[in-house]
Amino acid sequence: MIIDSISTIILMNLTDEYQRVRQFVKESFAPNGSWSLFEFIIRYLGGLVSAAELTGDPVFKDAATKVGYALLPIMKDTGGFYNSRFSFHTSPQGDMSASGGRGPWNLAEVGTFQIEFLTLARMTGDPEFVKTAMNVYQHLWRGKGNTGLISAGVGAGEDSYYEYIIKSYLMTGGVSKPMLKKYMDVVRDIKNSMVFQTVHMNLTGLAPGGKTSAEPMMEHLATFAGGMLAVGSVVGNDKALEDLELADKLATTYATVYKTFKSGVMAEQVRYNAKRPQNPKDFWVTDDEYILRPESVESVYLMWKFTGLQKYRDFAWEMFKGINKSCRADKGFAEITGVDSERVRQRNSMESFFLAETLKYLYLTFSDSDLISPTEWVFNTEAHPVRIWDEDTIAKFRKLITDLPLE
Numbered sequence: 001m002i003i004d005s006i007s008t009i010i011l012m013n014l015t016d017e018y019q020r021v022r023q024f025v026k027e028s029f030a031p032n033g034s035w036s037l038f039e040f041i042i043r044y045l046g047g048l049v050s051a052a053e054l055t056g057d058p059v060f061k062d063a064a065t066k067v068g069y070a071l072l073p074i075m076k077d078t079g080g081f082y083n084s085r086f087s088f089h090t091s092p093q094g095d096m097s098a099s100g101g102r103g104p105w106n107l108a109e110v111g112t113f114q115i116e117f118l119t120l121a122r123m124t125g126d127p128e129f130v131k132t133a134m135n136v137y138q139h140l141w142r143g144k145g146n147t148g149l150i151s152a153g154v155g156a157g158e159d160s161y162y163e164y165i166i167k168s169y170l171m172t173g174g175v176s177k178p179m180l181k182k183y184m185d186v187v188r189d190i191k192n193s194m195v196f197q198t199v200h201m202n203l204t205g206l207a208p209g210g211k212t213s214a215e216p217m218m219e220h221l222a223t224f225a226g227g228m229l230a231v232g233s234v235v236g237n238d239k240a241l242e243d244l245e246l247a248d249k250l251a252t253t254y255a256t257v258y259k260t261f262k263s264g265v266m267a268e269q270v271r272y273n274a275k276r277p278q279n280p281k282d283f284w285v286t287d288d289e290y291i292l293r294p295e296s297v298e299s300v301y302l303m304w305k306f307t308g309l310q311k312y313r314d315f316a317w318e319m320f321k322g323i324n325k326s327c328r329a330d331k332g333f334a335e336i337t338g339v340d341s342e343r344v345r346q347r348n349s350m351e352s353f354f355l356a357e358t359l360k361y362l363y364l365t366f367s368d369s370d371l372i373s374p375t376e377w378v379f380n381t382e383a384h385p386v387r388i389w390d391e392d393t394i395a396k397f398r399k400l401i402t403d404l405p406l407e
């Protein structure tokens with residue numbers, strides 16, 4: 001919770017909390033035990049590199065590089081295709097090491113350390129971080145031709161692999177044509193197989209088999225897609241306008257679902273009516289919880305950022321009111337069940353991504369627009385902002401990020 005909150009604390013200018021966090025990292029940061037490597041990377045490493053980027057403070061830079069160098073051997077040994085669980089060790093002297101190996105992996109895991117490692121490469125000048133990050137693309141893309149989508153959907157176990165392709169392109173300065181090409185292939189495949197419309201309200205969504213399914217299901221996790229399309233609507237993408245229009249429709253769906261459910265928030269899973277006019281409902285709950293996830297407000301924030309249209313601020317405000325009404329607890333916010341009922345039930349649990357992501361994206365939606373400009377920053381999947389590479393770094397690692405297989 002402490003490490004995952006740092007970048008939010010910095011952006012919100014919470015000076016007392018910042019001093020306490022800094023002291024904690026300087027004096028007490030000593031992780032030990034068994035972890036999900038994916039979560040460790042996006043929350044711990046992501047939180048630390050971002051704090052280093054935002055402040056330039058050596059306390060954070062040292063911690064980030066120590067953690068990065070502790071993880072590097074596992075990532076090199078496995079080629080980035082690591083097993084989910086691993087062990088991290090901090091000695092009494094403060095030395096850090098990690099152990100883990102090959103084993104079952106999923107797409108989101110192996111495709112979601114590139115932003116963090118590319119940042120470490122810029123901070124340390126060490127090409128091993130770039131090589132290791134790109135090795136996953138080398139293997140996943142070789143022999144795939146122009147196939148973009150390599151999973152049924154873009155939800156659990158899949159999501160951030162897709163998110164990181166376009167973000168890796170942007171944070172390395174927009175010079176890697178293969179990365180942009182692969183992202184555009186992904187979006188083309190998504191449009192061809194996943195987009196659906198509801199029968200009454202004409203809401204647009206993305207789901208596995210969405211094009212043909214009568215009742216497609218969209219996970220809350222998959223609602224990052226609107227934001228990804230906004231971020232990807234860049235120069236060089238000749239479908240940028242079309243992508244932005246799809247992103248607009250998706251963000252509108254997310255906000256509509258939030259508003260329609262009695263709690264004011266979206267369920268973990270929602271099923272939609274794409275082909276049955278006799279059913280009066282356009283959507284209904286199939287997994288009755290909201291665990292304070294950020295993806296929908298993230299998409300709305302990014303649409304605000306990329307278009308400047310007031311309607312996205314209005315969406316965000318309504319979504320915030322729903323979260324505040326149903327999830328606010330005495331000393332924090334709570335996950336809930338009963339999303340479409342008059343009385344929600346709160347659980348005694350709050351994930352750190354609520355502070356790292358949900359509140360940060362909401363805060364940034366209503367902040368001055370020069371805070372975290374997309375021409376300078378990219379968010380990792382846990383909403384920790386990191387800097388786009390400078391010219392020297394681009395020149396130094398150019399070959400490693402452009403020499404990627406597309407056939």
Ligand code: DMJ
Binds near residue numbers: 294353
């Ligand atoms: C976060 O840890 C990250 O956004 C991740 O990419 C997906 N899961 C949670 C939020 O839902």
